[in-house]
Amino acid sequence: MKITPAFSLSNLERKIYYKFSLFANSAEIRYDRREYRTIQGEYMRISKKRFWAVLLLSLAALVAGCSQENHQAERKLSSFEPKEVKELRKKEVAQSDGERSEYFFQQLPEEEQRIYREILEGVQQYQEQIYVSSADNEAIDKTYHAILRDHPEVFWIHNRETTYKTVYSTYTVFEPGYQIGQDEIPAVESEMEAAYQTVAGGLLENAGDYEKAKAVYEYVILNTNYGYSEDDQSLAGVFRDHQAVCAGYAGAVQYLLERLGVECLYVTGDTQESPDGHAWNIANLNGTYYYLDATNGDQPDFLQSEEAETVKDMVLYDYLCPFPEEYESMAQIHTEFSLPDCVDTEYNYYVRNGSCFEAYDSEAIYQYACQQIDQGSDMIQFKFRSRQSYEEAIADLIEGKAVEQIAQYYMSYYGMQQIEYHYGVLEDFNTIYFML
Missing domain, CATH: 3.10.620 (C8orf32 fold)
Structure with a gap:
């Protein structure tokens, strides 16, 4: 394929021009000045990218130098960490304890899951001071709250007890404060x-x-x-x-x-x-x-x-x-x-x-109550889906004393001459109770 430039180009421009032209699939390629400017603009952008690349590489070198110094400083700080903390950092974080669902553990990010496992293991072993491989005070509080919610079986800690934390530069010593003595635990676990x-x-x-x-x-x-x-x-x-x-x-x-x-x-x-x-x-x-x-x-x-x-x-x-x-x-x-x-x-x-009623029907309630009495129940309880139906039931059964029909059936069923009954209501749930 022969390529004929439509105007003169410098050697550098021609190189770029032909480089772009060779990627075309058309059998005949024609260029005008507008296309040329686009190509030249591309070249300028490429040139700028190269310039920025050099600048970024230079900056990266500077950052790398700073980063290296930071890593050296971190290594220097970590060299003062207790061996317990160093060992904690080597451990893999178990995603389950194999027994409980640990719903709140699953919500934590990876680093907080590590804190969770470290504190939980220390509590399970009744350690007075627990090493934690983090100095994030808020994260430690959050994970401790998650443990309290996930693990009721570690009852020697709970939300009313004061906890203490000594926060160092890269780790923390956590003191949970135990409510129950270690010697009391087996007796409670037996119960x-x-x-x-x-x-x-x-x-x-x-x-x-x-x-x-x-x-x-x-x-x-x-x-x-x-x-x-x-x-x-x-x-x-x-x-x-x-x-x-x-x-x-x-x-x-x-x-x-x-x-x-x-x-x-x-x-x-x-x-x-x-x-x-x-x-x-x-x-x-x-x-x-x-x-x-x-x-x-x-x-x-x-x-x-x-x-x-x-x-x-x-x-x-x-x-x-x-x-x-x-x-x-x-x-x-x-x-x-x-x-x-x-x-x-x-x-x-x-x-x-079958004791949730859409609407109040005195006969339906009476039949339900009789059925419960036939089954040996002394407690008749039912609810309504709407407040209006509940209020209609209150007006008829209690204020209108229609409940006495249920009491009479109870006396007849058990051959009684007299009965005393009590009632209770839960207005928030539209529920009525009768105790016979």
Whole structure:
């Protein structure tokens, strides 16, 4: 192919001109001045790139020199690190402990995951001072919070105890502050295992996630009294002392469900009723997340009667997989970590048991109550999906005393001449309880 320039070019320009021309596929190539300027412009850009390349190479050399000095300084600093820290840096970071879901660990970046493993191992070994191969104060706090949420079984630490950190240039000495003496741990662990065996032993071999969640929910409520004690913030309060506050309830639920193979998260936040914060759980039931709040499920005092204090084996199922929008109207989650959304109602206790009503129908409620009595139940409980239906039920059953028809059926069924009944309502959940 012959190439004929349309105008004269200098040797340098011609070289570039022909270089570009040889890449063309056309059988005949023609150039005008506009194309030439483009080619020349390309050359100028190439020239500038080369110039900048030289400049960048020079700068890179300077940076490399500074970087080399920095590395030398870092090596000099690291030479003063304790041997424990040097050994920590050589370890690979395990992505799982093989037993728990560690939901919050999975949210951490790689460097914070290393911190997490270092602190957790030290806590598990009951080390008074734990070496951490990081000097990032905020990262250490965050990972410690993640450990508290992921590992209720290390109950000798909890969120109420003061921690101490000595931060050096490249590492930290972390002191967790233990709540329970090391010699007390085996006794509590024995109680934990006994509780697990009791719950697991009561489940059918093919029990699903919901059945496991319900069994754990009931066990914790029926074996714990809400109250303050030295260990009320951990599961030791539940399994050993049988007295705890919300943190203890939530930790115990998480421990048992995770032992049963159900992913369970420990969640903190605020509620309308508590100025001191609250703790509850989110459980993964067959791939869908639900709220569980065993603390609020343990409150028989809502019954409208002076005899309510005599009710011991009382479980409020409203907080077992509650409707998300109803629960979220009373609880706001802390946002240090992201959490899965709870959006489904399939495993809501009332939905599962056919006691959730779309609308108020006096005959439908009466038939449901009679069916429960026939099955031996002394507690009749049901909920409505809407506030309007709930208010209609209150007006008829309680204010209009239509509930007396249910009481009369109960007396007839058991051959009684007299009966005293009590009732309770949970307005936030549109629920009505009758105890006969």
